[in-house]
């Protein structure tokens with residue numbers, strides 16, 4: 756009798772462990788190389804994007820071309836890298852609808868990454884087709900624009916320099932340019948390999964936006980979910 760109970764318990768234990776053991780999970784791997792982003796994926800990550808061209812916005816089918824070109828030009832191929840930059844741009848530009856800062860309306864701030872004017876200045880200056888015009892606006896001299904001296908530059912000049920990097924070729928590439936030129940090289944690898952931890956380091960240590968807010972986390976999660984291969988789990992932070 757006792758033996759029977761024992762073997763019954765054993766059978767139950769074996770059965771229940773068979774039932775409750777999940778199939779091997781296809782775990783979240785931000786280091787996965789993913790193909791070009793599709794318009795459908797962009798819509799999933801940035802649902803408020805415009806459906807017709809406006810002064811500041813291109814619909815998903817056009818926007819996605821600019822984003823893919825920028826990622827390719829900067830060698831950004833991994834899920835973690837693309838999701839981080841897509842999530843950042845979606846948050847900063849309100850799902851790609853804005854191209855310049857409207858709240859509170861800082862004159863020199865813009866692009867889909869909403870770069871501040873010191874970065875806008877360096878970005879525009881670094882683009883061969885814009886360098887001469889930046890110099891002309893700056894009275895022939897490269898200005899080392901920083902957060903402490905930016906207010907000495909006339910608003911009209913800030914707007915004129917920002918305007919140089921608002922066309923599609925530049926606005927969608929601003930986040931990629933910033934990652935390459937303003938972040939430590941390790942950040943790029945951490946975005947590919949570190950999952951949410953990598954994103955946190957990028958936001959805190961390179962964007963200087965402090966802790967990842969719930970709003971930022973939601974945008975990152977939407978981007979990851981839109982871009983991850985089918986069957987791959989979303990990161991635990993997004994549950």
Ligand SMILES: *[C@@H]1O[C@H](CO)[C@@H](O)[C@H](O)[C@H]1NC(C)=O
Nearest residue numbers: 785786787788833947948949
């Ligand atoms: C990430 O992928 C690269 C190859 O693309 C590989 O060399 C590297 O070891 C991977 N890193 C991790 C943490 O898996």
Ligand SMILES: *[C@@H]1O[C@H](CO)[C@@H](O)[C@H](O)[C@H]1NC(C)=O
Nearest residue numbers: 897898899900901902903904
């Ligand atoms: C720009 O100014 C910063 C801060 O004053 C300084 O650290 C940096 O070396 C300067 N860069 C150039 C190119 O002059």
Ligand SMILES: *[C@@H]1O[C@H](CO)[C@@H](O)[C@H](O)[C@H]1NC(C)=O
Nearest residue numbers: 955959963964965966967968
């Ligand atoms: C960020 O989060 C840490 C840990 O939760 C907290 O100690 C710190 O005060 C936060 N920093 C900011 C700027 O909110």
